[in-house]
Amino acid sequence: MLFSSATFLFVFLPVVLLFYFVPFFRHEPKLEITKKNAVLCLASLVFYAWGEPVYILLMLISIYFNYNIGLDLQTPVRNPKRRKTVFVCAVVFNLFVLGFFKYYPFAVDNLNRLFSMEIKAANISLPIGISFYTFQILSYVIDVYRGKCRAQRSLLSFATYITMFPQLIAGPIVQYGDIERQLTGRRIGIRKFSAGVLFFVRGLGKKVLFANTIGAVYTEITARDVSSLGLVTAWFGILCYTLQIYFDFSGYSDMAIGLGKMFGFDFVQNFNFPYTASSIKDFWSRWHISLSAWFRDYVYIPLGGNRKGTARTIVNLLIVWSLTGLWHGAAWNFVAWGAYYGVLLILEKYVFGSLVEKLPLWARRVLTMLIVIVGWVFFSAETFGGAAKYLGAMVGFGGLWDGDTWYLLMSNLFPFAVMTCSALGYFRKFPKLRNANVRLALQAVGYAAVLALCVVSLVSDTYNPFLYFRF
């Protein structure tokens, strides 16, 4: 179930909100929060089963297993060796599940190529959200092992943390430590709920009105023969993709954060205007923040980070970034995309960082965006060959213009300009008013319009004329 679907908006969400907010135990706050968690957990299971009726079992097993692991790691340390074994087994098990479902076909394919074998990969579909919830589980297990947090004694609270539907499918990756207290006691109120509504509607607008619209342009451009794509069209296409992926992903994060707020949770911010970054390092501190933080806390620092000398730092960075790439998808172009950032970050750190710093801010921002945009070429292409071809078009192998360039530019100029300004944060403090209440009210009116437009757009997407055109 997508947040941007009629089923979610007009059936699932109203029912869940109703059960969540109608108090069953008015005078017993402890029972009431348990009920709220139960509603949320049950709703999340339905939400997950809606798209993955079979894999819900996998998730339930995973939850039960890790719940017990947590309790086991928590018991007073008598035998540190055994504790370590339990911990390692748990990490290996979780990584194995992720690896099996996500990377098995990819691994088999590579083995076949490498040794010219012909193993047939069983057709396994990827359980939705497994990359996200596995990382959340790992953060829990590791933090309990390290003694950073206490194990969760209530199975319900633990299951609520793992399954919580707002962030189950596309993040942000909530680390257990950030949310531990909120599981047993959280402030739920009008202000938070209304902030959640605004967050949610903003995210919905980003996804439905921005990402879907501009994504269609990119799809239209790449549907053509790439070798005859003019330079301007190719650049316009990848810029559209650049906007699409940002609005899609950050829109989804906003919706997750908004829904979280409605239920009383505070999730970490996941995007902070990444396209205004002035260096690659800056970009990654603004893009998918929860993922970068996860890799920093659970891979980079345990590997030694930058404390073990330059050579080790470089190796660590390369490992982390290749893994980051691989996390995004089981294909070599994602690994290449991750390694691309790894290499550039190393270069920035040791080679050209000090030179670049002398440039004016606008030049640094343009430079960063160029690197990011070229990165998206690798990210969006399905193969290396495809990426190379597209880069070829971007340097003019297909000429400067093609027949459709003018049409494409003209018919999409207005949405493109609006989205670019929005991605660069020009509307961040809109409208500029001193009176915060009036500003809030005006914003609310604006968001109401956005919500209405989203519904119009969602319904029209299903307009599916079945006409014998060619007749």
Add this chain to the structure above:
Amino acid sequence: MKRPTAPDSNTPKAEKRSLTTLVCLCICVAFAAFLALHAFLFLVVPDKAMSENENRTLQQKPKLTLSAVADGSFMKKYETYLTDQFPGRDGLISMHSFFATLTGRREENGVLLGRRGFLFERQTPLNEELLQKTTDAINDFLGQHRHAQAAMILAPNSSYVLKKYLPYHIRMDDQKAQLSQVKAKLSGEKFSWISVLKSYEKVEDPTTLYYRTDHHWTTDAALRAFLALSGKWELGAKEKHFTVAAVSDRFSGTLAASYGDRKLRDVLKVCIPNKSEGTYAVHYESQNKTAPSVFDRTKLDQKNQYEVFLGGNFDKIVIQTLSQTEDTLLLFKDSYANCLIPMLTPYFSKIVIIDPRYFSDSLQNITDDNDFTHILFVYNLNTFLADKSLAGVLAS
């Protein structure tokens, strides 16, 4: 909001805070009301069976069974059900195409919105191999029927003829060059190529040649092409022998339906020969039905009024006329021919119409039983370049 607010410095903090709470409360209530209203509408608005604009049946409420849930088909159907039965769906879709047009967009579902409300379909690219196959088959067929007079009417599409109305001067293929390419591939002793573009030349206002809302040529355009054919075949037809009459001013064709109804309407005309030699019989073989007219008046009450010509597209139609002539015609066609066929009736005693896209019988049976004096092909370029059925039928 309209209540005048005192300058910030004078407002006590508590009051300001309570005002914030009030605004927040409004937001919460509005959002909840929005969700509840839609959920309520879903419950009360009755489901529809058909979408006329889309020409398809709508998803009905799926049955909740364990197996349907386990394999996920229930969920998929339920999502489709909600969007298909969304309250006020048709209105929202029109609104969407209106807003999209405001932002500068000029294409919906592969249909382009041009100037003066003209809608265009995108062109079929020319596929050399496919074209060669089709033209070879035509040449072979004409070789087998050397004695018959043959001709081809291949109409260009509005996206070429009316190209100055295309949105933002989008570049399309040069159909004139494509037509010459097709012409060069066709040959035959008694074969004539009818240049439709040439027949258009005398027309003062080219916008009368194509519909705004439909992908067909107009009856006026078909008459131009027919008169050119008459010249080649020496049928002696003159413009004054025909009456062109409007039968509908509310015609909204397939392009309008694909774009999302824009309330645009066209005038639909029919062309009737003045000296029709009495009655004729139109026999639809696969339907086992005979009609007394080449027009089907009942279709004017339906969504797709273009079907007033012959009632739509059928695999094989035989028209018997009382015209005093020995001439018989074998016609291969797409739907562009439908409005032209009435013009042919005074000049042939029998017309056999084959639409290769539906025809699955053997052509041999038909050519053995009849000795056709004329063979005609009527197509539009978009369909012709995409056609994969004509070659097979001609060889059957």
